Amino acid sequence: MRISVQGRWWYTGWIGGVRNGSDFIWPDGTIVGADGYDNWADGQPDNTGDVEDCMDIIGDANTFVPFGTWNDQNCSITAPYICERQQDRKAQTLISLNCSSFH
């Protein structure tokens, strides 16, 4: 499975986390994993080449890494990004929208 954005297929997508020292933080400033949940792929984050400061999600089941797991990646790679959207289901109004600042 790959990620489809406006008719183009991608093998990855940015999910907003960035390196902050020895941790990664989400766009709202919370530390990744502080809530007891993370979904890093086996062996990740590995900071290959000491340049992987952004978090992406694996969208290619042809690799040996499960779809949907997380990886640290070089921030300069162009990829679509995934936003967190909170919506009031009853009122159908947007409460908040958090997107990564890189893409």
Ligand SMILES: [Ca+2]
């Ligand atoms: Ca990595």
